[in-house]
Amino acid sequence: MTIQVGDAIPSAKLMTPSADGPKEVTTEELFGGKTVALFGVPGAFTPTCSAKHLPGFVQHAAALKAKGVDTIACMAVNDVFVMGAWGKDQGVGDKVVMLADGAANFTKALGVELDLTGRGLGMRCQRFLLIAKDGKVTHMAVEAPGAFEVSSAEAALAKL
Numbered sequence: 001m002t003i004q005v006g007d008a009i010p011s012a013k014l015m016t017p018s019a020d021g022p023k024e025v026t027t028e029e030l031f032g033g034k035t036v037a038l039f040g041v042p043g044a045f046t047p048t049c050s051a052k053h054l055p056g057f058v059q060h061a062a063a064l065k066a067k068g069v070d071t072i073a074c075m076a077v078n079d080v081f082v083m084g085a086w087g088k089d090q091g092v093g094d095k096v097v098m099l100a101d102g103a104a105n106f107t108k109a110l111g112v113e114l115d116l117t118g119r120g121l122g123m124r125c126q127r128f129l130l131i132a133k134d135g136k137v138t139h140m141a142v143e144a145p146g147a148f149e150v151s152s153a154e155a156a157l158a159k160l
Contacts, residue, residue: 002110003109010109012109016083017081017084031134032135035069035132035134036131038073038129039057039127040128040130041054042076042125044086048148052148059153060157064153069131069156072096074087074097074099076124079100082100084098110130128151129150129151131160
């Protein structure tokens with residue numbers, strides 16, 4: 001079942017690229033005492049994710065922060081090296097934290113897994129937007145298959 005408004009963010013460990021190499025980050029560190037806009041994508045370097053989803057959050061980072069967001073994070077079921085390369089390719093700098101959920105553990109805990117095995121992609125993450133304050137979900141929107149409407153940076157701005 002998909003996580004709901006009012007639910008606590010599940011405890012999990014993710015990986016993020018850093019100047020010193022891959023770094024483990026817990027959900028407690030990421031969400032505790034902060035307002036976080038987390039968006040999930042089916043995969044790094046995929047068409048909609050690279051052309052619209054991630055660039056929108058990079059473009060609107062200042063506006064999101066002005067509305068109280070402490071951390072903007074992008075998550076995919078990819079390894080940390082792929083997420084790091086995608087972040088560099090997209091010029092995210094320090095605007096968006098790139099999160100790798102390589103085994104899909106956090107994705108499954110959120111209830112947003114997407115089985116794309118039939119298309120050669122394995123287990124992935126649905127496209128979604130989650131806003132949390134101090135570890136509690138205040139907004140959750142999961143896209144319909146093939147859609148890109150409720151998880152955009154503009155949708156996040158409208159919900160803050």
